[in-house]
Amino acid sequence: MSQRVPGFDTLAIHSGAQPDPATGARTTPIYQTTAYVFNDTDHAASLFGLQAFGNIYTRIMNPTQAVLEERLAALEGGTAALAVASGHAAQMIVFHTLMTAGDNFIAARRLYGGSINQFGHSFKNFGWEVRWADVDDPETIASQIDDRTKALFIESFANPAGFVTDIEAMAKIAHDAGIPLIVDNTMASPYLVRPFEHGADIVVHSLTKFLGGHGNSMGGVIVDGGTFDWSASDKYPMLSTPRDEYGGVVLHETFGNFSFAIACRVLGLRDLGPAIAPMNAFLILTGIETLALRMQRHCDNALAVAKHLKDHPKVEWVEYSGLEGHHNNALQKRYSPKGAGSVFTFGVKGGYEAGVKFVEGVEIISHLANIGDTRTLVIHPASTTHRQLTDEQREKAGAGNDVVRLSIGIEDVADIIADIDQALDKTA
Amino acid sequence: MDHDHYSDDYIRSILTSVKSVAIIGASAKQVRPSYFVMKYMMDKGFTVFPINPGHAGGEILGRMTYASLAELPEPVDMVDVFRASAAVPGITDEVLAMEPLPKVVWMQLTVRDDDSAKRLEAAGIDVVMNRCPKIEYGRLSGEIGWSGVNSKTISARRPEVRAGFQSFGIRNK
Numbered sequence: 054m055s056q057r058v059p060g061f062d063t064l065a066i067h068s069g070a071q072p073d074p075a076t077g078a079r080t081t082p083i084y085q086t087t088a089y090v091f092n093d094t095d096h097a098a099s100l101f102g103l104q105a106f107g108n109i110y111t112r113i114m115n116p117t118q119a120v121l122e123e124r125l126a127a128l129e130g131g132t133a134a135l136a137v138a139s140g141h142a143a144q145m146i147v148f149h150t151l152m153t154a155g156d157n158f159i160a161a162r163r164l165y166g167g168s169i170n171q172f173g174h175s176f177k178n179f180g181w182e183v184r185w186a187d188v189d190d191p192e193t194i195a196s197q198i199d200d201r202t203k204a205l206f207i208e209s210f211a212n213p214a215g216f217v218t219d220i221e222a223m224a225k226i227a228h229d230a231g232i233p234l235i236v237d238n239t240m241a242s243p244y245l246v247r248p249f250e251h252g253a254d255i256v257v258h259s260l261t262k263f264l265g266g267h268g269n270s271m272g273g274v275i276v277d278g279g280t281f282d283w284s285a286s287d288k289y290p291m292l293s294t295p296r297d298e299y300g301g302v303v304l305h306e307t308f309g310n311f312s313f314a315i316a317c318r319v320l321g322l323r324d325l326g327p328a329i330a331p332m333n334a335f336l337i338l339t340g341i342e343t344l345a346l347r348m349q350r351h352c353d354n355a356l357a358v359a360k361h362l363k364d365h366p367k368v369e370w371v372e373y374s375g376l377e378g379h380h381n382n383a384l385q386k387r388y389s390p391k392g393a394g395s396v397f398t399f400g401v402k403g404g405y406e407a408g409v410k411f412v413e414g415v416e417i418i419s420h421l422a423n424i425g426d427t428r429t430l431v432i433h434p435a436s437t438t439h440r441q442l443t444d445e446q447r448e449k450a451g452a453g454n455d456v457v458r459l460s461i462g463i464e465d466v467a468d469i470i471a472d473i474d475q476a477l478d479k480t481a
Numbered sequence: 482m483d484h485d486h487y488s489d490d491y492i493r494s495i496l497t498s499v500k501s502v503a504i505i506g507a508s509a510k511q512v513r514p515s516y517f518v519m520k521y522m523m524d525k526g527f528t529v530f531p532i533n534p535g536h537a538g539g540e541i542l543g544r545m546t547y548a549s550l551a552e553l554p555e556p557v558d559m560v561d562v563f564r565a566s567a568a569v570p571g572i573t574d575e576v577l578a579m580e581p582l583p584k585v586v587w588m589q590l591t592v593r594d595d596d597s598a599k600r601l602e603a604a605g606i607d608v609v610m611n612r613c614p615k616i617e618y619g620r621l622s623g624e625i626g627w628s629g630v631n632s633k634t635i636s637a638r639r640p641e642v643r644a645g646f647q648s649f650g651i652r653n654k
């Protein structure tokens with residue numbers, strides 16, 4: 054059995070989770086503890102010195118969290134993973150491991166709005182500069198890379214419209230410049246897209262979305278692809294030079310192809326502190342067991358809704374890469390043949406007023422700021438997340454006055470469509 | 482032997498049958514990977530003999546250090562090589578001069594020499610190259626998952642619990 058390579062759905066249920074050695078509990082227990090007993094001082098020293106595998110303190114690791122980490126590493130096809138408190142915490146720790154003050158990184162302009170805020174504003178306080186690029190025009194990436202550029206960051210499916218990014222082309226640009234490609238795979242999940250297979254070096258997720266899948270727990274993860282050579286240049290001293298924090302250990306030399314994940318844990322998470330709660334790790338693990346079933350249903354429902362909206366008289370346009378003839382459809386078929394995800398946008402006729410009426414008119418669809426729930430979710434960015442911007446700024450951010458974003462759930466699709474229809478009826 | 486891919490069964494059979502290991506290139510410096518591996522192997526119950534001519538006569542982790550394989554006071558089951566690949570042919574000469582021969586020669590991550598492997602195998606010695614016994618032990622016991630590392634194994638069997646807290650052994654299939 055050991056040489057059979059298990060399929061994705063098997064890994065989603067089994068990876069990382071052996072029976073509990075103490076009790077035989079088959080489901081992973083919630084290890085609701087802050088700390089762990091040492092055998093003796095030598096055992097403690099081995100753990101603190103990174104010489105033994107094991108638990109010290111839940112800010113750094115926890116057995117429930119560890120199962121979640123191994124499972125995500127397996128599903129993405131990476132070497133190791135680190136779970137943290139949120140998707141944003143994952144991004145903060147990744148960049149903390151790669152950057153020092155005065156460094157910069159390139160990021161796709163088309164990103165989740167929260168990431169645009171984090172990169173453009175909060176990171177500035179650390180002295181980390183983001184340089185925005187247009188992923189459809191690779192020259193805007195290459196021309197901004199200099200000696201202090203440390204990474205290229207993209208989303209596999211970009212929030213909010215779900216456009217698929219050409220990951221292989223991005224990987225080539227990054228590798229030609231000797232920097233890693235980081236892919237936020239939140240909107241696709243590893244069921245649809247596995248960025249490491251297309252050249253990515255690091256994958257991050259907000260586990261809050263499709264992986265947890267039930268809208269009940271915040272979480273994030275960093276997955277190490279194990280492919281990047283951190284010692285090929287002097288750009289990544291956290292990995293390639295002796296660390297005073299551990300008496301001079303060189304993490305890349307010591308931990309090889311999973312050293313990035315280890316560095317994120319023993320330097321980033323340990324010192325910055327955004328640990329995931331064991332309870333949340335448990336809930337997300339439970340969600341992941343049904344990822345394949347849910348994700349396929351999300352995609353199938355979303356395609357049916359998108360097709361319906363495309364022919365609807367009260368709808369101006371639909372941006373869903375799964376639609377035949379959509380400008381992004383070829384990339385979607387290439388990178389995500391099982392489906393185009395569940396998050397997309399459409400334009401309601403009647404602009405701002407109609408958008409407000411639509412979100413106020415839905416009855417089983419939930420008006421809130423999230424994606425990737427079993428429930429269908431909706432938001433009108435112009436009146437909520439992007440309210441403070443000018444009309445022109447909204448337009449540029451893909452949040453024009455008529456834009457409505459849907460995250461299609463796994464309810465009966467006829468009920469989703471009926472709710473959309475009755476709410477559209479109220480718009481004019 | 483396919484030295485690009487080893488089956489879990491092959492690695493498991495080595496790590497569960499070997500009892501004593503000579504580590505060529507063992508370091509007395511606590512931050513060196515060879516020190517990490519030696520300490521871990523000792524924790525797992527292996528009898529370890531550090532080999533390092535620069536440190537011969539001194540102790541590493543309480544174990545006497547020897548200058549070469551020829552000076553070992555007793556036979557060993559396995560020789561673990563923490564030296565660059567270029568040193569492997571010379572080490573192979575020394576191994577083949579041992580009496581009795583070890584059952585296994587293991588070369589650490591990045592260390593590989595296929596010609597030497599053929600010579601060793603011709604003498605009936607099992608060879609593992611470009612692998613770390615600590616990582617492999619951690620994988621096949623499940624311990625490595627505690628650090629979020631992908632063990633690439635799944636099992637519905639009970640882990641093999643060793644004495645004390647937080648110590649697994651290699652699980653029998």
Ligand SMILES: Cc1ncc(COP(=O)(O)O)c(C=O)c1O
Pocket residue numbers: 139140141142165167168208212237239240258259260261262271272273423424
């Ligand atoms: C694509 C994407 N990345 C990252 C995040 C941030 O994740 P979290 O809210 O878990 O911090 C989100 C959240 O909406 C997201 O949609």
